[in-house]
Amino acid sequence: MKTGAACVIDGLKKAGVKTIFGIPGGQVLDLFAALYHAPFEFILTRHEQGATHMADGYSRATGKVGCCLVTSGPGATNTVTGLATAYMDGIPMVCISGQVPSHMIGNDAFQEADTTGITRPVTKHNYLVKSVNDLPRIIAEAFQIAASGKPGPVLIDIPKDVQRATMTDAGATRQVIRQGKQPDLKGDPRRIRALADAINKAQRPLLYVGGGVIAGDAARELTALARKAGIPVTTTLMGLGAFPETDPLALRMLGMHGSVPANKAVSECDLLIAVGARFDDRVTGKISEFAPKAIKAHIDIDPSAIDKSVRTHIAVLGHVRHVLKALTPQVRAIRRTPWLRQIHAWQKAYPLTYERNASDLLPQFVIEQVDAVTRGNAIIVTDVGQHQMWATHFFRYTRPRTFLSSGGLGTMGYGLPAAIGAQAGLRDRTVITLAGDGSIQMNFQELVVAVEHDLPVKVIILNNGCLGMVRQWQEMFYKSEYSASQLGQSGRAKNERIRSTTNGYLPDFVKMAEAHGAVGMRVSKNREVQPALRKALAIHRPVVIECIVRPDENVYPMVPPGASLNEMIHSMA
Amino acid sequence: MKHVITALVENQPGVLARVVGLISGRGYNIESLNVAPTQDPNMSRMTIKVPGDDHVLEQVTRQLNKLVDVIRVSDLTGRRHLSRELVLVDVLAPAAKRAEVVQLAALFGARVASVQVRSVTLEMVGDEDTISNLLTLLKPHGIQDIARTGEIAVARGG
Ligand SMILES: Cc1cc2nc3c(=O)[nH]c(=O)nc-3n(C[C@H](O)[C@H](O)[C@H](O)COP(=O)(O)OP(=O)(O)OC[C@H]3O[C@@H](n4cnc5c(N)ncnc54)[C@H](O)[C@@H]3O)c2cc1C
Numbered sequence: 001m002k003t004g005a006a007c008v009i010d011g012l013k014k015a016g017v018k019t020i021f022g023i024p025g026g027q028v029l030d031l032f033a034a035l036y037h038a039p040f041e042f043i044l045t046r047h048e049q050g051a052t053h054m055a056d057g058y059s060r061a062t063g064k065v066g067c068c069l070v071t072s073g074p075g076a077t078n079t080v081t082g083l084a085t086a087y088m089d090g091i092p093m094v095c096i097s098g099q100v101p102s103h104m105i106g107n108d109a110f111q112e113a114d115t116t117g118i119t120r121p122v123t124k125h126n127y128l129v130k131s132v133n134d135l136p137r138i139i140a141e142a143f144q145i146a147a148s149g150k151p152g153p154v155l156i157d158i159p160k161d162v163q164r165a166t167m168t169d170a171g172a173t174r175q176v177i178r179q180g181k182q183p184d185l186k187g188d189p190r191r192i193r194a195l196a197d198a199i200n201k202a203q204r205p206l207l208y209v210g211g212g213v214i215a216g217d218a219a220r221e222l223t224a225l226a227r228k229a230g231i232p233v234t235t236t237l238m239g240l241g242a243f244p245e246t247d248p249l250a251l252r253m254l255g256m257h258g259s260v261p262a263n264k265a266v267s268e269c270d271l272l273i274a275v276g277a278r279f280d281d282r283v284t285g286k287i288s289e290f291a292p293k294a295i296k297a298h299i300d301i302d303p304s305a306i307d308k309s310v311r312t313h314i315a316v317l318g319h320v321r322h323v324l325k326a327l328t329p330q331v332r333a334i335r336r337t338p339w340l341r342q343i344h345a346w347q348k349a350y351p352l353t354y355e356r357n358a359s360d361l362l363p364q365f366v367i368e369q370v371d372a373v374t375r376g377n378a379i380i381v382t383d384v385g386q387h388q389m390w391a392t393h394f395f396r397y398t399r400p401r402t403f404l405s406s407g408g409l410g411t412m413g414y415g416l417p418a419a420i421g422a423q424a425g426l427r428d429r430t431v432i433t434l435a436g437d438g439s440i441q442m443n444f445q446e447l448v449v450a451v452e453h454d455l456p457v458k459v460i461i462l463n464n465g466c467l468g469m470v471r472q473w474q475e476m477f478y479k480s481e482y483s484a485s486q487l488g489q490s491g492r493a494k495n496e497r498i499r500s501t502t503n504g505y506l507p508d509f510v511k512m513a514e515a516h517g518a519v520g521m522r523v524s525k526n527r528e529v530q531p532a533l534r535k536a537l538a539i540h541r542p543v544v545i546e547c548i549v550r551p552d553e554n555v556y557p558m559v560p561p562g563a564s565l566n567e568m569i570h571s572m573a
Numbered sequence: 574m575k576h577v578i579t580a581l582v583e584n585q586p587g588v589l590a591r592v593v594g595l596i597s598g599r600g601y602n603i604e605s606l607n608v609a610p611t612q613d614p615n616m617s618r619m620t621i622k623v624p625g626d627d628h629v630l631e632q633v634t635r636q637l638n639k640l641v642d643v644i645r646v647s648d649l650t651g652r653r654h655l656s657r658e659l660v661l662v663d664v665l666a667p668a669a670k671r672a673e674v675v676q677l678a679a680l681f682g683a684r685v686a687s688v689q690v691r692s693v694t695l696e697m698v699g700d701e702d703t704i705s706n707l708l709t710l711l712k713p714h715g716i717q718d719i720a721r722t723g724e725i726a727v728a729r730g731g
């Protein structure tokens with residue numbers, strides 16, 4: 001009979017796992033011993049947070065369940081941020097952690113942590129495995145739970161003795177998740193009919209499309225509906241790529257840093273159809289004034305997402321793909337000329353733009369150049385901050401799974417490891433990570449992983465010398481007092497002055513890149529950007545391009561916190 | 574408003590923490606909680622009494638329903654249901670007062686569970702209001718100790 005460790009390997013094989021990210025340690029040595037002969041690619045990361053973001057990026061790019069493996073105690077606690085990031089954005093992932101032997105649990109054993117306790121609020125489900133005989137069932141279940149309904153991360157904590165034990169009863173617990181836990185996928189036909197009727201009657205309908213359309217692989221069905229019925233489309237940050245942003249019906253992103261036409265359309269529409277979107281507060285602004293003139297409809301697979309923050313009039317519980325397939329034949333092709341004319345007038349009057357004739361290098365310009373040079377064909381992975389918002393503005397997404405970003409948790413340090421994971425899953429795609437000089441320092445160590453595994457990610461650091469998003473809020477709402485947001489020498493508060501005599505900015509990203517085995521470049525002028533990008537794309541190795549950009553550029557438009565979408569700030573007066 | 578939520582759950586470690594975590598994570602204080610196995614030893618029934626905003630608790634109920642090891646949840650508030658609670662109360666009752674206390678207990682259908690030299694322990698099953706009434710009337714006699722199970726509830730068929 002098999003050992004627990006062998007059961008795990010078997011279970012992972014059955015689940016179709018190809019790549020595992022992680023770091024070994026005392027309590028997972030048996031798993032690693034079994035892994036030594038197993039047919040998986042194992043990617044040894046340099047931090048467990050990196051492993052979780054890689055599994056997450058792998059999942060977002062490929063649509064498969066990502067997988068990572070870590071040791072007990074500090075190995076497991078290091079996964080918390082990565083699990084929470086995946087949990088907030090509904091990303092399917094299975095994380096296996098080692099645990100101290102069963103009889104020592106609760107004794108403050110060496111490298112013991114209550115991993116299931118700590119990760120309970122940031123996982124869709126977790127397990128502490130008690131018996132080796134449960135392992136086959138638990139592994140199968142974990143992958144099923146991660147990928148079904150609203151997807152999410154699942155953690156399996158396996159004590160060392162369970163990994164070493166021999167199975168005695170293979171069929172002991174064959175029960176898989178109870179029926180009835182499976183949500184209704186098809187959607188109630190009467191509600192779909194009601195939604196079709198509402199669409200057919202509406203004068204000013206609007207589709208508000210979220211990450212659920214990408215998770216549910218329904219971009220094609222969504223596009224078919226929008227084009228047949230002639231309904232304009234705005235997407236959330238998580239929904240970017242679900243509808244081609246090159247289409248005349250595309251209003252781009254809505255919300256706090258959304259486009260003006262998108263936010264105006266929300267405020268004026270008479271029917272708002274939320275498709276796989278969860279009415280996040282970054283999207284709605286002041287909730288009582290969100291889409292005030294509209295009948296609100298919501299298609300979602302998660303019963304607890306319905307009516308969570310906004311009461312809807314027509315709710316269809318089901319899988320987006322099934323619901324859209326049933327809905328589209330029932331809607332009529334109607335030309336709503338006044339509405340579309342209004343939309344096009346807004347699009348013309350309020351394009352996303354910036355100071356195009358600036359003499360110094362602007363971050364928006366760099367991103368536009370990336371779009372131009374890759375002809376929109378790259379997978380863009382971002383960190384968190386201003387550059388993340390500009391990545392939504394100045395790159396046009398036309399396909400799902402091409403914009404990967406930590407939306408719900410907003411995790412700085414996500415970008416580089418997620419890009420590595422994406423590239424590990426899709427080796428022949430161009431993967432580019434756009435990072436801030438703050439965020440990139442949170443997981444820079446993972447660059448060696450890209451070099452080692454021949455994963456030619458391109459890292460573009462938009463170095464504005466500050467924690468830009470924080471700086472912007474301080475400029476706008478905190479009297480320009482830049483408390484702890486300056487990364488360079490100048491502009492620091494008295495109590496955070498740099499004491500050493502280093503001159504200039506630390507670290508030197510070009511040297512960092514080289515020290516990690518990658519290619520490093522630095523640009524600071526407009527005309528250097530395109531050549532550098534072309535050169536980087538031609539090199540089949542990881543490349544870091546540091547772009548020295550204007551330090552005090554702000555993201556506009558912006559809906560101030562607590563305001564309604566109608567009250568956008570277009571620029572600093 | 575006070576809500577009575579009942580949940581049928583897998584009889585397994587960790588389930589209680591998960592359910593309670595979901596409620597307490599929102600800053601709600603559970604007033605009473607009762608868990609015990611059902612006729613199927615693989616399943617337990619929980620009855621949770623928690624005061625809170627109707628809309629928020631509707632969300633909580635939906636989220637509880639999503640948990641993998643929660644089989645079924647319903648909020649019984651405002652629906653036909655039967656609820657009971659068991660209380661054990663130890664009251665001062667020296668010989669001179671004993672008859673009076675026992676008589677009072679009898680009015681409520683409470684039983685004398687044990688008799689001590691200076692006190693008696695009463696046991697009573699009832700709904701929340703009746704139990705509170707009994708306790709109010711016993712108070713002047715000197716309540717030494719109370720243990721309550723918290724409400725348990727089942728939905729009633731139509
Ligand atoms: C600095 C910063 C600024 C931000 N600014 C903005 C902004 O201006 N605008 C913006 O949009 N976002 C912004 N965000 C992101 C924001 O915080 C949220 O992450 C995002 O808006 C949520 O997107 P979503 O509603 O598409 O939900 P997701 O988190 O993607 O959730 C998907 C929804 O679809 C459902 N679903 C999943 N699968 C299916 C299926 N198969 N069928 C049906 N339904 C399904 C899920 O149940 C869920 O309700 C910002 C983030 C940061 C860090």
Ligand SMILES: Cc1ncc(C[n+]2csc(CCOP(=O)(O)OP(=O)(O)O)c2C)c(N)n1
Pocket residue numbers: 383384385386387388410411412413435436437438439440462464466467468469470
């Ligand atoms: C792990 C983490 N810590 C802190 C924050 C708060 N935060 C949000 S944006 C930001 C600044 C990001 O700076 P940088 O990466 O340089 O990007 P920029 O805004 O300058 O483009 C900070 C500190 C966060 N989102 N994540």
